[in-house]
Amino acid sequence: MTAVPTATPHRKYRAIFISDLHLGTRHCQADLFVEFMNKHEADRIYLVGDIVDGWRLKKSWYWPRSHDDAVQMIRKKAHLGTRVSYIPGNHDEFVRRYAGRRIEGVEILDRAIHTTADGRRYLVTHGDQYDVVIQNAKWMAYLGDCFYEFALSTNTWLNWVRGRMGLKYWSLGAFAKRHVKSFVNIIGDFETVVAREIRGQELDGVICGHIHHAMSREMNGIHYVNIGDWVESCTAIVEHHDGALEVLYWEELSQALEHYSEPALDPEYDKRVF
Template sequence: MKTNFKTIVISDVHLGTKGSKAKEVARFLKQYTCENLILNGDIIDGWQLRKSGSWKRKHTRFFNRMLKMIEKDHTKVYYLRGNHDDFLDQILPLQIGNLSIQADMIYESCGKKFFITHGDIFDSVTTNLRWIAYLGDVGYTFLLWLNRLVNYHRRKRGMPYFSLSQYVKGKVKTAVAYVDQYEEELSKMAKSKGCDGIICGHIHKAENRTIDGITYLNSGDWVETMSALAEDHEGNWQLIFYNEIDFKVKPLTEETSSEPIPELKLVAFNKFDGDFKLPNFF
């Protein structure tokens, strides 16, 4: 028996790129059932597909898993537009059975309201200076390439996964300041809409915290962090990290299904002080 959640939120899968962890996210979704699956933007990376990206069979399997959830579990799927899958602007809003494609949404659960958006609309660089955003995308793509090389050698030495791009972003003061401002502005937006919380993605930084009385939730990504947000049937939210899941654990039985779900480690990348020095990767 699989663990059942009320809602699961994932974002920033970036299907069509080499960095996308398509196999991992499909395997993750096999572990759980849910009433609502919210795909919060940048699921397909149209920017990279228009340039040098390629569509693989593993990318199609992600959507096969999604369709099985709709068919077998009657899961309602909400695909929200992100900046990398902005091609959806041509068709949204669109409703096909249990699949809804839209720009953003208000989610109500257990007496609370959440504004759910990918988050790029609040990024003035992405919205108003598209050429700078593309330039930043090139730099990020290079970091992901270098990240694969670093972790290839780390795996050969039995060392754990290390996110180079998250480390770099954590060391660059302007990036840290941007993340702080991003989180605060999104929280203000949620409050202005009369919501109790905000659920977003976009910046690839998983988070679950309170900002000025507003619950700020960021689902992270499936390029580096490999994380998702999950809500239980009592309205409690938690971050689930793929690398912390024990896939060898036997499925829940009638005897164990009533046991509480163990508390999963909440991870937020720390802010670094001092001079920028690369760690010993190998």
Template sequence: MNGQPTPISGKRRYRTIWISDVHLGTPGCQADHLVDFLKQHECERLYLVGDIIDGWKLRTAWYWPQEHTNVVRKVLTKAKRGTRVIYVTGNHDEFLRKFVGYRLEIGHIALVNEAVHETADGRRLLVTHGDAFDVITRYHKWIALAGDALYEGTMRFNFWFNRARAMLGMRYWSLSAFAKQHVKAAVNIVSAFETSLARECRRRGLDGVVCGHIHHAEVRSIDGVAYYNCGDWVESCTALGEDMNGRIEVIRWTRIDHGQSSAKVTPLRRGRAVAA
């Protein structure tokens, strides 16, 4: 075996898969694409890295179509069939954190605030949603709530804008991703977030971190610390996958693929980079 993801009955098999920022309970959630992704991929261990259920949104308005139930069912089915499922809480599903102390396993799913994952090549990675390392979310929640509302408005604009682009034969373009990568204040916030996570890994003697929170899939090195971000299932439809040799890649599952996986290996590199 060469360690690469192997197809089994038409499916791709990984040692570990991480997904985050699904935001079940919101209209922006790409639940149907996630169900399709889960059908086409198998793994020994599945990490749900926070903001899987959007408790913030569900508190103000109930939205839960059948597609969102299908995601829950698919995860439960995987757990029942032997996949080890670890649910790492995030800020949007922080209502679950009060249950972590009870060491609950719901439907064979372990509920934790963070975890340490050991890769096949022996590296130890902190698995955390990442909101505890975001100064705005941690200390100025009202700003985070306002920003969430602004993000939702941006996504509504993005929907109609990209619908018009599609009619003109143009590719999908993300306003929020553009802002995160090019607006100075957003870039500084993201950079501080990433640096803070790397510093915590060094403090604990860990080799790297797997996180979510900022909806930007990426694989890179920050001063020798491996940094992996899952991305999201609102815009990018991305996940992380670890092969049998411990190599981690970004898996992109796009609308354009019409259900075909587009797994792209992103080499670990220094400096900033665009998500794979």
């Protein structure tokens, strides 16, 4: 069943959360990010880590015009009065030295506590501090990053062939996250660790990124929200004005909007709202 979109162009939210844009890499979906930001407004925008990929840029410089456009879009939002907060992750850890400062209208934070319209309190953090591999074997994280880059490059050629055959886009990375036991376990372990760390801090939940797997679910009394990424899934978390949090899958939504001039809510459509 085709999902009917829940948002229309130029929709305004109370808050928008973006993570794992990975500017500086060939697989960054900067054009889609700019398109999304052009069509959505918010009182507050959180950039929750790995916005710029310092790891990749150290190896080879890659910065096309679309990546400049993404940076200019962020600056524009801040200039027009949106409160923009940048919370660095592991790939842009070099930004952490500027925590507590404001650059081009963007405030740099180590972490944040976000209170929703209905009074719930969430820790906002990239999440790499909860990754056992990052903390204890960083060389393995670099190796994993190389494998992920290989998988994305393989996707490019594979989907070129699929396109010639009239088949839809298929993601090797997304397939692995859903079906390969080791990836499923890694994601599950990360979610469990995050929820356990948040419990006892007088918080209702956590909003993070890092593992490129968008999710919104309750875990033993803690609302675990993962923003996803702008490399494969092109997802964002938005807070509605009543405090409800929703996962937006922008590529699906933008395609659906091309076919619905006045979108109406399908009662069977999962809004992914909490």
